[in-house]
Amino acid sequence: xxxxxxxxxxxxxxxxxxxxxxxxxxxxxxxxxxxxxxxxxxxxxxxxxxxxxxxxxxxxxxxxxxxxxxxxxxxxxxxxxxxxxxxxxxxxxxxxxxxxxxxxxxxxxxxxxxxxxxxxxxxxxxxxxxxxxxxxxxxxxxxxxxxxxxxxxxxxxxxxxxxxxxxxxxxxxxxxxxxxxxxxxxxxxxxxxxxxxxxxxxxxxxxxxxxxxxxxxxxxxxxxxxxxxxxxxxxxxxxxxxxxxxxxxxxxxxxxxxxxxxxxxxxxxxxxxxxxxxxxxxxxxxxxxxxxxxxxxxxxxxxxxxxxxxxxxxxxxxxxxxxxxxxxxxxxxxxxxxxxxxxxxxxxxxxxxxxxxxxxxxxxxxxxxxxxxxxxxxxxxxxxxxxxxxxxxxxxxxxxxxxxxxxxxxxxxxxxxxxxxxxxxxxxxxxxxxxxxxxxxxxxxxxxxxxxxxxxxxxxxxxxxxxxxxxxxxxxxxxxxxxxxxxxxxxxxxxxxxx
Amino acid sequence: xxxxxxxxxxxxxxxxxxxxxxxxxxxxxxxxxxxxxxxxxxxxxxxxxxxxxxxxxxxxxxxxxxxxxxxxxxxxxxxxxxxxxxxxxxxxxxxxxxxxxxxxxxxxxxxxxxxxxxxxxxxxxxxxxxxxxxxxxxxxxxxxxxxxxxxxxxxxxxxxxxxxxxxxxxxxxxxxxxxxxxxxxxxxxxxxxxxxxxxxxxxxxxxxxxxxxxxxxxxxxxxxxxxxxxxxxxxxxxxxxxxxxxxxxxxxxxxxxxxxxxxxxxxxxxxxxxxxxxxxxxxxxxxxxxxxxxxxxxxxxxxxxxxxxxxxxxxxxxxxxxxxxxxxxxxxxxxxxxxxxxxxxxxxxxxxxxxxxxxxxxxxxxxxxxxxxxxxxxxxxxxxxxxxxxxxxxxxxxxxxxxxxxxxxxxxxxxxxxxxxxxxxxxxxxxxxxxxxxxxxxxxxxxxxxxxxxxxxxxxxxxxxxxxxxx
Numbered sequence: 001x002x003x004x005x006x007x008x009x010x011x012x013x014x015x016x017x018x019x020x021x022x023x024x025x026x027x028x029x030x031x032x033x034x035x036x037x038x039x040x041x042x043x044x045x046x047x048x049x050x051x052x053x054x055x056x057x058x059x060x061x062x063x064x065x066x067x068x069x070x071x072x073x074x075x076x077x078x079x080x081x082x083x084x085x086x087x088x089x090x091x092x093x094x095x096x097x098x099x100x101x102x103x104x105x106x107x108x109x110x111x112x113x114x115x116x117x118x119x120x121x122x123x124x125x126x127x128x129x130x131x132x133x134x135x136x137x138x139x140x141x142x143x144x145x146x147x148x149x150x151x152x153x154x155x156x157x158x159x160x161x162x163x164x165x166x167x168x169x170x171x172x173x174x175x176x177x178x179x180x181x182x183x184x185x186x187x188x189x190x191x192x193x194x195x196x197x198x199x200x201x202x203x204x205x206x207x208x209x210x211x212x213x214x215x216x217x218x219x220x221x222x223x224x225x226x227x228x229x230x231x232x233x234x235x236x237x238x239x240x241x242x243x244x245x246x247x248x249x250x251x252x253x254x255x256x257x258x259x260x261x262x263x264x265x266x267x268x269x270x271x272x273x274x275x276x277x278x279x280x281x282x283x284x285x286x287x288x289x290x291x292x293x294x295x296x297x298x299x300x301x302x303x304x305x306x307x308x309x310x311x312x313x314x315x316x317x318x319x320x321x322x323x324x325x326x327x328x329x330x331x332x333x334x335x336x337x338x339x340x341x342x343x344x345x346x347x348x349x350x351x352x353x354x355x356x357x358x359x360x361x362x363x364x365x366x367x368x369x370x371x372x373x374x375x376x377x378x379x380x381x382x383x384x385x386x387x388x389x390x391x392x393x394x395x396x397x398x399x400x401x402x403x404x405x406x407x408x409x410x411x412x413x414x415x416x417x418x419x420x421x422x423x424x425x426x427x428x429x430x431x432x433x434x435x436x437x438x439x440x441x442x443x444x445x446x447x448x449x450x451x452x453x454x455x456x457x458x459x460x461x462x463x464x465x466x467x468x469x470x471x472x473x474x475x476x477x478x479x480x481x482x483x484x485x486x487x488x489x490x491x492x493x494x495x496x497x498x499x
Numbered sequence: 500x501x502x503x504x505x506x507x508x509x510x511x512x513x514x515x516x517x518x519x520x521x522x523x524x525x526x527x528x529x530x531x532x533x534x535x536x537x538x539x540x541x542x543x544x545x546x547x548x549x550x551x552x553x554x555x556x557x558x559x560x561x562x563x564x565x566x567x568x569x570x571x572x573x574x575x576x577x578x579x580x581x582x583x584x585x586x587x588x589x590x591x592x593x594x595x596x597x598x599x600x601x602x603x604x605x606x607x608x609x610x611x612x613x614x615x616x617x618x619x620x621x622x623x624x625x626x627x628x629x630x631x632x633x634x635x636x637x638x639x640x641x642x643x644x645x646x647x648x649x650x651x652x653x654x655x656x657x658x659x660x661x662x663x664x665x666x667x668x669x670x671x672x673x674x675x676x677x678x679x680x681x682x683x684x685x686x687x688x689x690x691x692x693x694x695x696x697x698x699x700x701x702x703x704x705x706x707x708x709x710x711x712x713x714x715x716x717x718x719x720x721x722x723x724x725x726x727x728x729x730x731x732x733x734x735x736x737x738x739x740x741x742x743x744x745x746x747x748x749x750x751x752x753x754x755x756x757x758x759x760x761x762x763x764x765x766x767x768x769x770x771x772x773x774x775x776x777x778x779x780x781x782x783x784x785x786x787x788x789x790x791x792x793x794x795x796x797x798x799x800x801x802x803x804x805x806x807x808x809x810x811x812x813x814x815x816x817x818x819x820x821x822x823x824x825x826x827x828x829x830x831x832x833x834x835x836x837x838x839x840x841x842x843x844x845x846x847x848x849x850x851x852x853x854x855x856x857x858x859x860x861x862x863x864x865x866x867x868x869x870x871x872x873x874x875x876x877x878x879x880x881x882x883x884x885x886x887x888x889x890x891x892x893x894x895x896x897x898x899x900x901x902x903x904x905x906x907x908x909x910x911x912x913x914x915x916x917x918x919x920x921x922x923x924x925x926x927x928x929x930x931x932x933x934x935x936x937x938x939x940x941x942x943x944x945x946x947x948x949x950x951x952x953x954x955x956x957x958x959x960x961x962x963x964x965x966x967x968x969x970x
């Protein structure tokens with residue numbers, strides 16, 4: 001019988017080994033996943049008992065604390081406060097019992113102090129009897145630019161949904177990121193369960209989707225701003241030699257499938273055979289549609305990738321990819337003509353609009369956009385800091401970027417340019433190079449066009465460009481009228497704070 | 500010549516090792532006292548004031564058990580009592596900790612189902628358990644004594660098992676399982692005792708019938724299949740456990756019974772085919788009942804998708820709280836009194852292991868599992884060493900079922916297998932389980948004493964024989 005007993009012993013051993021492996025799995029390997037489960041009471045309770053790290057907008061000389069946990073008087077409980085309310089909501093997101101969003105979500109493990117990078121800090125705190133504390137996250141956001149962006153969006157879009165992103169072209173630092181309509185994150189941190197529940201329900205079911213960060217999550221057709229990509233492809237493939245080379249631009253372009261492509265309002269484009277720079281400043285659809293047919297969709301897609309499209313992106317807030325999709329019929333030349341003017345199924349985020357301008361502003365080199373400049377552990381030691389890096393597999397030769405810069409200069413400085421009145425000398429003394437876009441709203445054409453504007457302030461005297469801005473106003477109308485003035489306001493505010 | 504030399508050699512006497520047992524027992528008690536102090540420090544920041552009367556009573560009971568072993572089982576394995584005492588002590592401390600949560604300004608939920616006297620009751624049951632252990636040692640001088648009561652105990656076991664199913668729900672149904680006998684303020688879980696009685700029955704029956712059962716039947720796919728008529732007892736055990744499953748909605752207890760029977764059958768006959776047939780029959784039965792009973796099906800859903808949809812706040816609330824609690828404990832735990840185990844409903848009962856995981860961490864939980872593992876190993880060791888086949892079978896089966904019980908409940912709580920409600924031996928709140936566990940310890944100690952004790956002195960007998968021959 002002893003042989004059988006030995007076998008049964010092995011079976012017992014196996015059961016205990018399985019149990020040991022499984023509790024290791026639950027308590028060591030899966031513990032952070034379980035801690036992140038929505039509605040985890042313990043983790044939620046715990047966050048009130050110690051100080052979650054602050055979020056700082058550190059893009060100007062004067063920092064602004066945009067999220068912090070404050071001890072409620074007479075208790076041991078902390079509550080999350082957002083001192084500027086709606087202004088930074090698109091950046092910080094919220095930290096609530098129902099979950100996190102924005103930076104609060106992306107940097108949660110550091111803010112809450114559970115990150116492995118803080119293990120040593122937490123352990124020392126444990127030994128010395130100090131309280132556990134989350135890390136402070138410093139952002140690249142410029143308070144001046146952010147306030148201007150928020151004010152511009154909330155007062156000048158006539159209620160249309162809109163978003164704006166400002167970048168530093170030479171580093172990729174995100175200077176402003178605003179979305180409208182937005183929400184007040186303080187409403188989601190109430191410690192009163194009933195109030196919290198009501199606020200959460202209202203925001204979730206609001207048809208204007210205030211919780212959506214449109215700067216990174218909304219994709220719209222780029223419209224004529226996509227002509228930047230089409231131009232880069234034209235130069236890169238040698239189809240067009242330089243800005244003064246002429247390209248055909250009929251008043252009506254007959255597409256291979258027999259359909260007709262008109263310019264805006266059926267206007268003629270100069271003499272019908274303008275230089276590409278002229279076609280660009282007038283934003284002639286027939287010229288670039290024709291160019292697109294010659295370039296073909298795969299080439300346009302390749303060049304759109306060089307501007308950072310067609311890839312996942314996180315800044316570290318997750319960004320919906322901007323795409324020129326390889327969908328059905330995408331090789332059809334008649335549709336390629338629409339792709340080339342940003343009107344087929346290409347769709348981009350406001351952040352991508354800023355990246356178009358930033359690529360040109362930084363002489364063809366696209367820097368990886370980022371929000372977090374550094375993370376400070378308790379005691380203000382730097383535990384993480386960002387080094388600007390070029391986005392891999394992107395960028396265009398600086399010569400072509402120079403050509404496109406000349407073209408974008410004309411858009412705002414030539415009296416015939418589409419944005420001359422709203423972003424050129426009549427509007428501001430600051431030199432702004434830009435491109436307007438007015439995208440007809442595809443399948444769900446509501447009669448309202450999406451207004452788009454991408455622009456930058458060129459560097460002077462060998463200095464690098466200080467700022468690039470992308471704006472999209474859903475159903476706003478003309479890009480020059482509805483979008484460009486918003487960008488100008490942000491640029492003015494930012495340069496004033498950095499002069 | 501050689502004979503004389505043998506006689507002059509001192510016969511090696513086995514060591515009793517009672518002193519080692521005492522030292523280890525004191526160590527286990529010291530751990531329990533420190534854990535008790537840690538609960539106070541964790542909850543209130545101060546060592547609980549006043550004498551820990553409950554723990555002192557517990558310590559006295561354990562020392563009484565030690566003295567009884569000295570007197571009645573001097574050669575018993577010295578590890579068994581300290582291991583059991585450590586588990587029982589930790590269980591009492593955790594019940595004290597849970598009883599205090601939400602009371603007297605301690606953190607916890609305001610609504611608590613635990614009575615303020617839960618700890619005292621648990622200590623009282625420990626003392627009753629020790630009395631039962633002493634009774635086992637006094638009354639059962641050798642395991643073989645039990646063999647005489649094979650069929651009596653078998654009948655008692657079946658009756659105990661069946662009583663809750665016969666009683667009206669008001670007298671047998673608590674928290675989803677119909678396994679109780681409730682009379683006034685008192686309630687017992689007869690299944691805990693039925694398991695011991697049936698173990699004796701199985702051992703007695705199988706020792707008597709093992710030759711018949713191990714007769715080779717047909718060989719199929721390289722496995723010796725038993726004859727169909729010999730399948731009878733297995734099918735009866737299977738049927739009985741299925742009935743428990745259906746009428747008492749208690750898949751865990753059914754698994755323990757069936758597992759115990761199949762393993763004892765295997766030990767008796769050494770035929771792997773029994774294991775195979777048994778496992779297949781059990782899986783088949785589970786499959787059938789899962790399709791018939793929404794309760795069993797629900798357990799599977801909870802196991803596979805604890806976090807899906809509304810499960811975390813609905814049907815899977817309890818296991819999800821347990822898992823999140825364990826994860827919250829992490830490697831080193833929150834410390835006794837500093838976690839939030841009170842979020843898990845009825846944590847003091849089937850889910851108590853999750854409270855240990857949360858407050859003592861992975862490290863503490865693994866230590867507890869190893870203590871259980873050691874206890875099982877000492878039992879199997881005794882089964883290997885003892886000569887009496889009945890004792891071998893009984894202790895082998897009981898040790899296995901102890902391991903299986905720990906596996907079923909800890910595995911269920913930690914999400915390894917579907918959750919089934921069985922108690923955690925020694926740790927869970929509740930008298931029946933605790934007293935039954937101490938009776939089991941009594942049997943282990945009795946058998947290990949037989950296994951390690953000196954063999955009957957043969958030399959004098961030999962001398963006598965020689966005298967007879969000479970005459």
